[in-house]
Amino acid sequence: MLATHFSRFLAANPGLLHFAAHSHHPWPDVTQAAHARYWEDSATLADHKWAHVLGTVLPKAQGHVARLLSLSDPRQVAFAPNTHEFVARLYSCLDWSRPVRVLASAHEFHSFRRQTRRLAETGRLTLAEIAAEPFDTFDERFAAAASSGDWDLVWLSHVFFDSGFVVRDLEGIVGAAPAKAIVAIDGYHAFHALPVDLSKVHARAFYLAGGYKYAMAGEGACFLAIPPGCDLRPADTGWFASFDSLSGRPGESVPYATDAFRFWGSTFDPSGLYRFNAVMDWVAGLGITIEDIHRHAVRLQSRFLAGLASLDLARLSASHLVPPPGLPRGNFLAFDVDDAQDVHQRLLAQGVYVDRRDRRLRVGFGVYHDEAAVDRLLEAVAGALR
DSSP, X not given: OOGGGGHHHHHHSTTOEEOOTTTSOOOXXXXXXXXXXXXXHHHHHGGGHHHHIIIIIHHHHHHHHHHHHTOXXXXXXXXXXXXXXXXXXXXXXXXTTSOEEEEEETTOOHHHHHHHHHHHHTTSEEEEEEXXXXXXXXXXXXXXXXXXXXXXXXXEESBOTTTXXXXXXXXXHHHHSOTTSEEEEEOTTTTTTSOOOOTTTTTTEEEEEOSSSTTOXXXXXXXXXXXXXXXXXOSSOOGGGGGGGTTSOOOSSOOOOSSGGGGOOSOOXXXXXXXXXXXXXXXXXTTOOHHHHHHHHHHHHHHHHHHHHHHTOTTSSGGGEESOTTSOBOSEEEEEOTTHHHHHHHHHHTTEEOEEETTEEEEEOOTTOOHHHHHHHHXXXXXXXO
């Protein structure tokens, strides 16, 4: 679709069939100039660069996020170098004088799962996890669990990282959570891959994602969309959280900004925001919508699955697909394979880069792929597994 716009990344790895858009997305060429622009601004503006970053670059990035997620106020978007920083900050809003009660799916990404399970090991947290399968009843089962417990935190991925399964009824799940609970949705595998409209839930739920995957902007540009009017005071706080009061006299209590800055940390590398804005401007300038991107990925998925069927490979077929055909999924395919590690190594030997999560092989499709690339992938898969 847009492979010519990724010429530098693709030329650096000639012959590589990169099908891991969901994990390590190539950067389009426009990001190179944007990355250099941050250096130039740092040199020319020197001590005054932060006025430009926070006054121009940041509001533009906030505007892109708000536009793509249908948020009511761009100022309710905070940025951080990674999503784990937001995990820790949200946890720090809770009352830890007693064990914290958490509900999540059993398929959350490591940034949340590892931290949460470690806290559970200490006895300071109790965790209930809802399995994805059967997939066709997950939304109802999770909503029922959310409504039946005295939860402090309800955490859920929009698209599961280990399967591509799409949670469809976010509104029902958010509405089922206890009024006192913090509700957070991990949207990293949905953002800029699927059309996302948070207009009916953003007043209640936090939503976090970032630039490293389908947003194509690389590291350092993760964000948290915060409900308007949120007055939580994270105990894990950085000095940016009251940036507008830094020049005043310290008060008796720790102040917080009235907008998303209350969830900010401290000094960060803004180059990710420069790249993020460049990518968002580039996509918008081409007149490409997120709906277009998703349709393109689905079309390539269908071509790949049809090709696999004709190859009749026992080790990689539609029978291994999770979730099964017919259910909505993100922009990658996940195959549950007994000898996933061996299959992964065989594909690498054929110049194919997909990634593996335990038994799951994930094959991702992006805007830098076309039908010819999928056909080359099928030839390589046949050579690896026959």
